[in-house]
Amino acid sequence: MGAEEIYFEYESGTKIDRPELTKLLRNIQTGDTLVATEISRITRSTKQLCEIIDHASKKRAALLIGTFKVDFRESIDPMTEGMLKMMGVFAEMERNMTVERIKSGLRHARAKGVRLGRPQITVEDVPKKIVDYFGLYKGGYITKTAMAKLGGISRPTLDKYIALITDK
Secondary structure (H helix, E strand, O other), rough: OOOOOOOOOOOOOOOOHHHHHHHHHOOOOOOOEEOOOHHHHOOOOOOHHHHHHHHHHOOEEEEEOOEEEEEEOOOOOOOHHHHHHHHHHHHHHHHHHHHHHHHHHHHHHHHHOOOOOOOOOHHHHOHHHHHHHHHHHOOOOOOOOHHHHHHOOOHHHHHEEEHHOOOO
């Protein structure tokens, strides 16, 4: 079995506005089959799953989620539709539990005094090359873009370094 079109969605399944999912649902035709490896690859929102089910039902399309097939080209029994919705409930619950574990871990780390995030940079962290080129930049001999290229760094990083150098 081949696919006529494959949609790759890189947005989180929890987001409402997902361009590729929107395009897929807009393009689905009567008799088409929407295939996903698992329910969480389509959505992690029970509400959005119900909207997708309703859309597939109106289009008389089929959903194939892993090995679970729901064919809306024919009438489906309430048990099948209920199982599909339960899969959505569990995907949403799994996502919520993951988020809560992460938040709990962050709270615990903060309570223990762990500093989270990127390490704070100091003037000592500024590469020697950048410090050397700083005089040329201040004298108007080179631009920030040239200085960043010479230093092998991005412009935003250069801006951070310049702020550190000028604050000393």
